[in-house]
Amino acid sequence: MVTMRLCVFGANGPTGRLVTGQALDEGHRVTAFTRHPADFPLEHPRLRVAGGDVADPDAVTDAVDGQDAVLSVLGVPYSKDPITVYSVGAEHVTAAMHRTGVDRLVAVTSSVVEPNPNRVGGFLFERVLQPYVVNKLGRTLYDDMRRCEAIIRNSGLDWTVVRPSGLFTAPAVSRYTVAPGHGIGRFTARVDLADCLLRELGEGGHHRQAVAVLTTEGTPSLASMMWREAVASKH
Template sequence: MVTMRLCVFGANGPTGRLVTGQALGEGHHVTAFTRHPDEFPIEHPRLVVAAGDVADQDAVTDAVAGQDAVLSVLGVPYSKDPITVYSVGAEHVTAAMHRTGVERLVAVTSSAVEPNPNRIGGFLFERVLQPYVVNRLGKTLYDDMRRCEAIIRASGLDWTLVRPSGLFAAAEVSRYSVVPGHGVGRFTARIDLADCLLRELGENGHHRQAVAVLTTEGSPSLASMMWREAVGSKH
């Protein structure tokens, strides 16, 4: 892949730190956008840590200016209160990209915004656990992700939406799968998600498509994944 200048929104989350580290390891220049720059654990000559909030249009525009591409891995916990981080972030990031002439955007949402119409998890998963997470526990979050996707689709930019399933930690990148639309599986390792985001920036990226990224090796149990979902993990 050609060396690029990348801006990562949500850089201080679990996936954001992984994709920042992987990008630096591949020779890219990275601007890590975070509300808590003092807590960012990575230091590197090719890294700029930009303090800011995606609700601040000027800060977002400053971070995007001069980049070759933008990666959005924004994430917040579940809440019963209305969530707007994803949609506001999408509005401000896409506006900043238009203002500064940056065209390539790869953004993370979730497979839960459009559940697989095919049965892949058995009765307990399909009829009890998944509906509870999508329609009750995470309703405000997934509603905002849908608004985010709509904004990005209508932006006119060169976008890709990456939809992981139940996120878990793994030590190294696996032979994960990436398919347009829906895939077969319930889990995604964060390190695989981070790798996928960088691969989507290459020549074989899925332009103006939503893709599912799924880990097929070393996945956790359904029970442990649902527990983490209930607690509310961020990207």
């Protein structure tokens, strides 16, 4: 891949740190946009850490200006209150890209935004875990992700939306799968998601499409994922 100047929004999250590190390893120049620049753990001669909030359109424009592409890996915890980070971020990022002449955008949402019409997870997953996560635990979050996707689709930019499934930690990039629309699987390693985002920037990327990214090796059990979601809902 040709080296690029990349701006990563949500750079201080678990996936954001991974994709920033992988991009630097591949020779890219990275602007890591985060609300907490002093806490950002990475240092590199080709890294610029930009402090700011996606709710601030001027800060977003300053970060986007001069880039070749933008990666959005924004993320917030589940909440019963309304969530607007994804949609507001999409609004301000796409507007900034138009103002500065940057065209390529790769953004992360979730497979929950458009569930697979085929049954791929078994009774417990399909009838218990997924409805609880989608309709109760993460309802306000996924509603905002849908608004975010609509903004991106209507932006007129060269976009790709990447939809992971249940995220987990893995030590290294695996032979994951990427498929337009839906794929077969329930889990995505964050390291695979980060790698997929960078691959989508290349010539083989899925332009103006939503794609599923799924890990098929070393995935967690459904029981461990249910436990993780239950604990997450209390913190």
